[in-house]
Amino acid sequence: MARPREFDEKTVLEAAMNCFWAQGFEQTSVRDLAERMGIASASLYNAFGDKRSLYRQAFVHYLAHTVRDRVARLQKLRPLAAIRTFFDEIIERSVDDEQRRGCMLVNAALELAPYDPEFQQLVVEEMIFIEAFFRRCAESGQKDGSIAGSRPADELAKLLLSVLLGIRVLARTRPQREVLEGAANAVLGLLGSGA
Amino acid sequence: MARPREFDEKTVLEAAMNCFWAQGFEQTSVRDLAERMGIASASLYNAFGDKRSLYRQAFVHYLAHTVRDRVARLQKLRPLAAIRTFFDEIIERSVDDEQRRGCMLVNAALELAPYDPEFQQLVVEEMIFIEAFFRRCAESGQKDGSIAGSRPADELAKLLLSVLLGIRVLARTRPQREVLEGAANAVLGLLGSGA
DNA sequence: GGTGTTCTAGATCGTACGATCTAGAATGGC
DNA sequence: GCCATTCTAGATCGTACGATCTAGAACACC
Numbered sequence A, B: 001m002a003r004p005r006e007f008d009e010k011t012v013l014e015a016a017m018n019c020f021w022a023q024g025f026e027q028t029s030v031r032d033l034a035e036r037m038g039i040a041s042a043s044l045y046n047a048f049g050d051k052r053s054l055y056r057q058a059f060v061h062y063l064a065h066t067v068r069d070r071v072a073r074l075q076k077l078r079p080l081a082a083i084r085t086f087f088d089e090i091i092e093r094s095v096d097d098e099q100r101r102g103c104m105l106v107n108a109a110l111e112l113a114p115y116d117p118e119f120q121q122l123v124v125e126e127m128i129f130i131e132a133f134f135r136r137c138a139e140s141g142q143k144d145g146s147i148a149g150s151r152p153a154d155e156l157a158k159l160l161l162s163v164l165l166g167i168r169v170l171a172r173t174r175p176q177r178e179v180l181e182g183a184a185n186a187v188l189g190l191l192g193s194g195a
Numbered sequence C: 001g002g003t004g005t006t007c008t009a010g011a012t013c014g015t016a017c018g019a020t021c022t023a024g025a026a027t028g029g030c
Numbered sequence D: 001g002c003c004a005t006t007c008t009a010g011a012t013c014g015t016a017c018g019a020t021c022t023a024g025a026a027c028a029c030c
Helices: A009-021 A030-037 A043-046 A051-074 A080-098 A102-113 A117-143 A151-174 A177-192 B010-025 B028-036 B040-048 B051-076 B079-096 B103-112 B117-143 B153-173 B177-193
Strands: none
Touching: A009 A030, A009 A043, A009 A051, A009 A102, A030 A043, A030 A051, A043 A051, A051 A080, A051 A102, A051 A117, A051 B010, A080 A117, A080 A151, A080 A177, A102 A117, A102 A151, A102 B153, A117 A151, A117 B153, A151 A177, A151 B103, A151 B117, A151 B153, A151 B177, A177 B103, A177 B153, A177 B177, B010 B028, B010 B040, B010 B051, B010 B103, B028 B040, B028 B051, B040 B051, B051 B079, B051 B103, B051 B117, B079 B117, B079 B153, B103 B117, B103 B153, B117 B153, B153 B177
């Protein structure tokens, strides 16, 4: 055929992801991206299309390697422990997040989804995926008695999703552990107190 | 003295607020602002300083006329009713929000606060203000037995703040009433079930 | 080893931005 | 009525943006 790429697509896509994650879509220029990815802008356009398309690919990569991985790993645990660990990991990530990048899903939900139908769909699908995980936890926890049965499981799932998103917003401006853990402890305590 | 202003400062500030609220800081150009405010850009700079300063004034105006007003109005109610009404009003606003503007506090928390110390302080102060309102509700509700005493009031306040922020994020991409009400019903149900 | 294709680096395109300047109109104090 | 001051509209400044183009280097195929 012809001359092969000189860079590894996955490596530079992760560099782009970190760029967009930390700075958002608008605040990241193509020049920033090219520099951080270590390639020329022509190569960037060649390999990933325009800036929006690169963001989409970086975003999908993020979702696959954070949200999906976490859910796959945690759904083997017992219901309450799965939820507890989910929040513990999020809080740990948030406290360690010195760049204040927050969660790229939440960032995309606020910056792009309201104006861009394609990103809206991506974000909604992912939120429904997380909600479904919480619902499965709630259902099996109610079955074995470890989770309060006073509210239907699908309501509890929506509550847990809201708390998760809220913690991610809080963490972006007030990343103190006590704040985030307070919210998580309260919802987990209330969930379990019906046992 | 000299020639007086031809526009009403409050009126044009509200126009600027609506602009920033719907489009965010970066996505709103000074030309957009001048057009929507009905004044020339020179007048804008004259009266409000630069773009960032105008945003700050619009944001402070927003906080005073939404968050502060709501808290002042609702803290006369009984604890659980105050919390319930708070969420009901937020949900109503979110469902009616055809422009998907969401909450300007949450928008600022994600767009500006992570990079701008002045806005971080404004956002943190406002979140602490809301949290304090929820804590007062939780404390007096626990005293009169209407709110579960199984978790400390300050944890419950942090939980309610998280759910509030989470609902605002959800509403920006998935503004269906059932989703938002599910989360609110769950947390209110769990809060009250200890009575 | 020639040929065609795809890569790279860097210059460059048109556009939109935030901010300022110019010129002149409008007003209050005297 | 005059002057100092502050207003208005619109042109314009320099800069940064996303995207593309130009030139040439590097490789696979035959």
